[in-house]
Amino acid sequence: xxxxxxxxxxxxxxxxxxxxxxxxxxxxxxxxxxxxxxxxxxxxxxxxxxxxxxxxxxxxxxxxxxxxxxxxxxxxxxxxxxxxxxxxxxxxxxxxxxxxxxxxxxxxxxxxxxxxxxxxxxxxxxxxxxxxxxxxxxxxxxxxxxxxxxxxxxxxxxxxxxxxxxxxxxxxxxxxx
Numbered sequence: 489x490x491x492x493x494x495x496x497x498x499x500x501x502x503x504x505x506x507x508x509x510x511x512x513x514x515x516x517x518x519x520x521x522x523x524x525x526x527x528x529x530x531x532x533x534x535x536x537x538x539x540x541x542x543x544x545x546x547x548x549x550x551x552x553x554x555x556x557x558x559x560x561x562x563x564x565x566x567x568x569x570x571x572x573x574x575x576x577x578x579x580x581x582x583x584x585x586x587x588x589x590x591x592x593x594x595x596x597x598x599x600x601x602x603x604x605x606x607x608x609x610x611x612x613x614x615x616x617x618x619x620x621x622x623x624x625x626x627x628x629x630x631x632x633x634x635x636x637x638x639x640x641x642x643x644x645x646x647x648x649x650x651x652x653x654x655x656x657x658x659x660x661x662x663x664x665x
Contacts, residue, residue, distance in 0.1 A: 490518055496564055496590040497522075504555035506575065506585040525583055527576030530638070534571060539641035548582055549635050555584045556627055563593045565623030567605035569630035571637055591623065598622055606630065608653050609643045616654045640665045 497508035497520075510521040527533070530548075534540065540548070552574065559566060566573075566587065573586040589605035600620035604611075612629035614621040636644045644662040647653040656662070 490520075490588065492590050493587040494520070495592065496559075496587040499592075500559050500562055500564055500587075502555050502558040504551040504581075504583055505558070506583045506587075522585075523583075525575040525577055525585075527578060529572050530574035530576055530582065531571035533576055534638065534641055540638050542639060544579070545635070545638045547580060549631075549638065551582050552584060552631060552634070556631060559590075560597070560624050560627070563597070564590055565593060565601075566590050566627050566630075567601075567623060568607065568610075569627055569634060570607050570610045571634060572607075574634070593623060597624060608650050609633065609645060611657065613658050616658055 494508070494511055497506065501507070506525070507523040508520060509523065512519040512521060539545075552569075556566065556569070566584070567589040568586060569584070573584065575583045575585050577583060591601070593599040599622070601623050602620050604615055606615070606626070610630040610633045612621070612626045615626060633644060642663070642665075645653060645656045646663060647656050
């Protein structure tokens, strides 16, 4: 996973993607030197301060869309978009982080992938099937879940167990705010 993260961060330079400065290898350890992000995770900001007002969420979400669009244009997919992987520089600027599940689509944008990646609450229905999936739509689904979380403060699909969550996602059984 670390090699995927390094490979991606070395290629996808964007104002809304965490910047990698250097990779330092020592005996038995690898350190990633990245830019310092003062504001912490979007997840903590929302769970502690409540959902964002639409006027605040919209420009932040646009930054995420631009970051993901840039990744996709370079043939990379993130596969773990979630509030915990969005870091706040300030109240109005953010960075997408944690590229451990990212991959480069060497065979084009319709390359079929088969590894379940990401967090179940953000997982697209196709990730729960035993078949292959296309990477970019999985990122787009996760962005939709993230936007819901940003403005509602809860997840749209909820269940006490992973099998229950899977069933809710596959049925489209989401909760309205």
